[in-house]
Amino acid sequence: MSNHTDEHEMQMRLSVLAEQYGEHPLFEELQHLTQQYHRLERRLNKVARIGDMMQSQIMELNQKLEQKASSDTLTGLLNRAGAYQRINAVASYLFREQQPFALLLLDLDYFKQINDSFGHQTGDRILKELAAELQRNLRGYDCCARWGGEEFLVVLPDSSQESMLSVAQKILQGIRQLQMPTEWTQNLTASIGCYLCLEPEAIDDSIRKADLAMYQAKAQGRNQLVIYEPAMEKTRVVL
Amino acid sequence: MDHLFISATTSSPAVSFNSETGVLQITGESYPENTFEFYHPIIRWVKEYLKIAVDKVALQLEMPYLNTGSIKCLMDIFDLLEDAHENGQNVEVIWRYHQGNPRAQDTAEEFSEDLTFPFLIEAVACE
Secondary structure: OOHHHHEEEHHHHHHHHHHHHHHHHHHHHHHHHHHHHHHHHHHHHHHHHHHHHHHHHHHHHHHHHHHHHHHOOOOEEEOOOOOOOOOOHHHHHHHHHHOOOEEEEEEEEOHHHHHHHHHHHHHHHHHHHHHHHHHHOOOOOOEEEOOOEEEEEEEEEEHHHHHHHHHHHHHHHHOOOOOOOOOOOOOOOOOEEEEEEEEOOOOHHHHHHHHHHHHHHHHOOOEEEEEEHHHOOOOOOOO | OOOOEOOOOOOOOEEEEEOOEEEEEOOOOOOOOHHHHHHHHHHHHHHHHHHHOOOOOEEEOOOEEHHHHHHHHHHHHHHHHHHHHHHHEEEEEEEEEEOOOOHHHHHHHHHOOOOOOOOOEEEEOOO
């Protein structure tokens, strides 16, 4: 029942009482107390309404803060902390549903030289363009994060070896076409380690495997993708 | 009458009430541990000041967050101003909110409802 109805009902009851007890000395006092009661009730409702508004503002600010804490300021992608959170959530769901997922760990080739030669502003522009390129090649439910300086991690839920390689190839191709300073005579390239996770395991293990494959791609001459193989565990590449 | 100055803390606003100019400012977030204890001297000061104020009384507020107790105390202050206004005194409230938080405008409007004295709501640029 609304407060308005409460108030209306009480007024009605007072009117009925007035007919019988209107002349009673306490009736005026009763009317006064009823008015005070309604005033306080309206006031309480107002405090509650404003309190709710404040609460909503806090919730919205918290959401913004959370988003800020998990985003990479340069590229707008998830940062490492945000990525961990997302990957853990995605992985536990996929493990439950017995669906495989793929990890791509991408590292830009010769990025240090690019930064040293053309400055950090150029380096930052390239990282931003790369982030946009990655997102162009991904589906809405794929996840992409800036994992470190020039390292990016891509998670492809519900993936197969074929689709994983197709996405990785498209990314490599897209990167080669990114605009570079004219003085840089080569195309921009990247090395990608690919890992298809088929069974439940610790997420750190999955990332480590993609990392091993990425180092293998670097060792094999860069500008390529390499799929993780268990043999890589024994022959850890040192660059 | 003495001025009233209270320094801000992380959970309570700065208070600067000037009895000569009639400008009363409260600035900052308000969620003190004991809200009523914090606001008691403020409300008392306003009550006493309104008894002697001749010129305009301008309450300037910039309070991005208020806990429930603070909302109640602020409404008590507004009640005092409303009574003063009904008695013919020149009073006004200027409520300033951060531009980036449009919901704060709704909050200010909710506060101003039912009040008959001038209640100005102004957006200020965020720092």
